[in-house]
Amino acid sequence: MKKTYKIEVDCANCANMMEDAAKKTEGVKDCTVSFMTLKMKIEFEEGADVDKVMENVIANCKKVEPDCEIIL
Amino acid sequence: MNKKQKNLLLRIIIAAVFFVPLYLISEGYVDLGIPDWGVFILFLVPYLLVGYDILKKAFKGIMNKQVFDENFLMTVATIGAIVLGEYGEGVAVMLLYQVGELFQSYAVGKSRKNITELMDIRPDYANIEVDGELTQVDPEEVEVGSIITVQPGEKIPLDGVVVEGTSALNTSALTGESKPVEVSEGTEVLSGSINMTGVLRIETTAEFDESTASKILDLVENAASLKAKSENFISKFARYYTPIVCYAALALAVIPPLAIMFLKGSGAAGYDSALSLWGDWILRACTFLVISCPCAVVISIPLSFFAGIGGASRQGILVKGSNYLETLSEVRVVAFDKTGTITKGNFEVTAVHHTPIDEAKLLEYAAHAECHSSHPIALSIIKAYGKRIDQSRVTDVQEISGHGIIAKVDGDEVAIGNDKLMTKVGTEAIECHHVGTIIHVAINGEYCGHIVIFDELKDNSKEAMQALRKVGVQKTVMLTGDAEAVAKKVADDVGITEYRSQLLPADKVTCVEELLKECGEGHRLAFVGDGINDAPVLSRADIGIAMGAMGSDAAIEAADIVLMDDDPLKIAKAIKISRKCLRIVKQNIALALGVKFICLILAAFGIANMWIAIIADVGVMIVAVLNAIRCMIVGKL
Numbered sequence: 025m026k027k028t029y030k031i032e033v034d035c036a037n038c039a040n041m042m043e044d045a046a047k048k049t050e051g052v053k054d055c056t057v058s059f060m061t062l063k064m065k066i067e068f069e070e071g072a073d074v075d076k077v078m079e080n081v082i083a084n085c086k087k088v089e090p091d092c093e094i095i096l
Numbered sequence: 097m098n099k100k101q102k103n104l105l106l107r108i109i110i111a112a113v114f115f116v117p118l119y120l121i122s123e124g125y126v127d128l129g130i131p132d133w134g135v136f137i138l139f140l141v142p143y144l145l146v147g148y149d150i151l152k153k154a155f156k157g158i159m160n161k162q163v164f165d166e167n168f169l170m171t172v173a174t175i176g177a178i179v180l181g182e183y184g185e186g187v188a189v190m191l192l193y194q195v196g197e198l199f200q201s202y203a204v205g206k207s208r209k210n211i212t213e214l215m216d217i218r219p220d221y222a223n224i225e226v227d228g229e230l231t232q233v234d235p236e237e238v239e240v241g242s243i244i245t246v247q248p249g250e251k252i253p254l255d256g257v258v259v260e261g262t263s264a265l266n267t268s269a270l271t272g273e274s275k276p277v278e279v280s281e282g283t284e285v286l287s288g289s290i291n292m293t294g295v296l297r298i299e300t301t302a303e304f305d306e307s308t309a310s311k312i313l314d315l316v317e318n319a320a321s322l323k324a325k326s327e328n329f330i331s332k333f334a335r336y337y338t339p340i341v342c343y344a345a346l347a348l349a350v351i352p353p354l355a356i357m358f359l360k361g362s363g364a365a366g367y368d369s370a371l372s373l374w375g376d377w378i379l380r381a382c383t384f385l386v387i388s389c390p391c392a393v394v395i396s397i398p399l400s401f402f403a404g405i406g407g408a409s410r411q412g413i414l415v416k417g418s419n420y421l422e423t424l425s426e427v428r429v430v431a432f433d434k435t436g437t438i439t440k441g442n443f444e445v446t447a448v449h450h451t452p453i454d455e456a457k458l459l460e461y462a463a464h465a466e467c468h469s470s471h472p473i474a475l476s477i478i479k480a481y482g483k484r485i486d487q488s489r490v491t492d493v494q495e496i497s498g499h500g501i502i503a504k505v506d507g508d509e510v511a512i513g514n515d516k517l518m519t520k521v522g523t524e525a526i527e528c529h530h531v532g533t534i535i536h537v538a539i540n541g542e543y544c545g546h547i548v549i550f551d552e553l554k555d556n557s558k559e560a561m562q563a564l565r566k567v568g569v570q571k572t573v574m575l576t577g578d579a580e581a582v583a584k585k586v587a588d589d590v591g592i593t594e595y596r597s598q599l600l601p602a603d604k605v606t607c608v609e610e611l612l613k614e615c616g617e618g619h620r621l622a623f624v625g626d627g628i629n630d631a632p633v634l635s636r637a638d639i640g641i642a643m644g645a646m647g648s649d650a651a652i653e654a655a656d657i658v659l660m661d662d663d664p665l666k667i668a669k670a671i672k673i674s675r676k677c678l679r680i681v682k683q684n685i686a687l688a689l690g691v692k693f694i695c696l697i698l699a700a701f702g703i704a705n706m707w708i709a710i711i712a713d714v715g716v717m718i719v720a721v722l723n724a725i726r727c728m729i730v731g732k733l
Contacts, residue, residue: 034100034201036395037166040331058320059395060208060402065321087160090153 027074029064031057032093042092045084051077064094097202104198111146111191118142119184139183147174147190164338166389176382177706180375189386189710196714200395203721207399211406211728217269217288217309219253235287236304244298246291255307256298258283263294270308271661272412288312311652315414319405320398322417326681330397334390341388341696348700349381376702383699386709393688396720397681403727404677411730412660413670420656423639425674428619430569430667431608433633434576434583435472436626437643438590438664439551443476443533450526451537451545456481458545462537464490465503465510473533476549496520498577498600500535511538514579514598518543531585533578556665557590563668567675570619573611575604575633604633612638624667630654641667672733680727684720691716 033039039059046055046064051072057064066081068074082094097105120126122135130138144151147170154171162168170193177186221232223245230245235253238244243259246252252265264276267289276292279285285298288309304310353373401418408415415421435441448455463481466474467490478485493503499520500513511517515525518536523543525536532550536543561572574595576583583597596607608623615621623630623637631654634640642655643662652658659666695712698704704712 034197035166035391036204036398037334037389037391040334040394041162041165043331044335056321056323058398059204060211060398061317061320062208063317063321065318088162088165090156090160 025072025074026065026067029066029078030095031062031064032095033059033062033089034091038089038092041088042085045088046081049077049081049084052081055081098205101198101202101205104194104201107146108191108194108198111142111187114138114142114145115184115187115191119188122184136178136183139178139187143174143178143187143190146187146194147171150190150193164342166338166391169338169342169385169388173382173385173706176378176385180379182379182706185706189706192710192714193386196710196717199714199718200391200721203718204395204399207403207721207725207728211403217251218313219251219287219309222253223247223250235307238300238304240300240303242300244300246296246298248291248293248295250291251309252285252287252289252291252296252298253307253309254287254298254300254304255302256285256300258285258296259299260297261294263296264292266290266292268412269410270312270412272410272666273661273663312409312414315416315652315658316405316409319415319417320402322419323398324401324418324422324681326422326678326685327397327401327418330390330393330685334394337390338388341384344696345381345384345388348384349378353377379706380699380702383704383706383709384696386706387692387695387699387713389713392692392713392717392720393685395717396684396688396724399721400677400681400684400724400727403725404673404680404730407728407730408670408673411666411669411673412663413666413673414652414658414660415670415674416656416658420639421674421677423620424622424657424671425678426618426620427622427639427671428569429571429573429611429615429621430564431573431575431611431621431623431637432592433604433623433625433630434574434578434586435551436662437624438554438557438574438586438592440554440662441472441551441626443472443549443551445476445480445547446532446550447530447548449528449530449546449548450543453539453544458537459547461505461508461510461539461544462512462535462547464505465493465501465512468493469495469501472551473535473549477535477547480547509540511541512536531581533582553586553589554662554664556663560664560667561591563665564671567668567671569668569671573607575599575607577601601629601632604630605636608633608636612636622667624664641670669730669733673730676730676733677727680723684723687723688716688720 033042036059039057043055043057046052046066051069052066053069054067068077078096085092085094118138121128121130150167150170153167157165157168174186174190219235222235222238223230224233224242225245238254258279258281262280264278267277268274270286270288287307356373401421404421405415432438448458451458459481463478464485466477467485467487489506491504495501499517502511511521512535515536518525518538521538522541523538528534528546528548530548532548535547535549538544564572572592574587574592576597577599578597580597583595587595599607612621620638622639622641623633624641624643625634626643634642634654639657640655641657641659643659657670691712695704695709699709
């Protein structure tokens, strides 16, 4: 399953780091962050609990870039 | 500017006002007799004011074990400078860094807005008549089959058919074509076009999500998530670059002074004391840290692609991802489908030959046999017959791919198709000396003559081939299911270098595979088709370009690049846009990396101080961002 979220982040490199952080989160199969459209597209693993996974994605992203927001 | 940016601007201005007199004092231009520790404390005011968020983020980063981010680098570099007594330099670097951040955030926000506005065909509302009065509703709420009213000057919110009124539509947002399109009752209209002259009442044929405007928007917005190789290269590069420069900085701070002390003693190399020796090298190392931020390159690459995709979409060329823009720039071979791509696809019956029965009767049989087909050739025969088709007369229709159709009409077996079909039903086709698509007809196994159908060339096909040659396409190949004679004539007329005729749909894939093998290293093959029956070929080629795709779902899905109008000239234009975009991307990479590399060397030898480093860094970013925006300007290519 794929979902797209709006994000807020200030710098391009931070967006890249968010992408890496989200990719490493359990339950996330793949992720692309586009700094230009400020969108995060996440492909979830089969049968993953989306809400739970997103909680972890946000936590991991905050670790690499405290200033970022993911709007659920 | 948003609130965050205004806030930062205010902090920069106040800090700068504090900073300038302090700098003059610290450099000894003005002497107020303030002791050194006093100057230090006064310098802390602008430093903390402009840099407190950076310090905070750096601290949080360390807590989260994210050491090598730019906040950390700036913090270490500036604190290092201040500790070494270079107060002015430390504060100035922080100040300039924030100026750069502000500019980046503003410029990127601004261009993001400009580009999305350029592509903005999203309708805001639809007018629906409720109890005799027009009310504005959200287009998402309008159901299929509703009647909407569109006033002059308004955007058509949903795809539909005009039921009342005549007008001219501006479809430039969809096709890049500025010539207005006349519409009247019964015309299909697409969402995203702008109604110019008259009031239109439209019966909707699609929901909002299925409407052309939404689909195009979706496609272009998603384009940014398919990243190009150069984009991935840069993000990978950034991942290694920063840590490497940091370790290099550490080495620079420790190894040379140790070496100098060991070899010559601290006094020998022109230093007063051990402290000034270490201080000098640590300051050089701090300069390294300032240069280690990868942001200029990291920002300019996706911005260039985004601007290029935005600019192209304005020209009616939809590119589904940055990676396709990159591949397109390497295209050297272009293969074409014939019908609908090079020719108009408006077939017309021009003659009927060698028929033992009445011509009209032959057309009647043919039209009935073809009545279930939506192929342009079938439609042209039905058109030539001109009378109503009675489907109950037709039974046992079998379509034989690449051959034609066999059906029973009034109980007679009618075989209609090419010469292979004639052989199949046990008769022989008579060759025709006319050029065109020849459709042979056999009734009950007896040859009954052929119908000649001809298709006009598109107005721009010839120029399109010339334009392609001009942009460096070495080979153009036409793939067609048509007969040799037709293929040759069309190819000669438009100036195509090679053609393959009499191909079955599956043969086209094989042909493209052969052509792919012939392509040299680094050369790419594009296939251009009308997208309806070419889906497998479109996906097999390096780049699939679908033409005239307004409203055709199959094309939008299978192709990598979609040309919204039928114009084959746009192929060369798309290649030019991609080349320009890639050129700018390369310029930016070279510029940013080049300047950084030079600065690193100058800093290592103590020639560049922190001032120069930060100005180079911010300057490069500004130039790179402005350069990236140029990708958007593609109208005159």
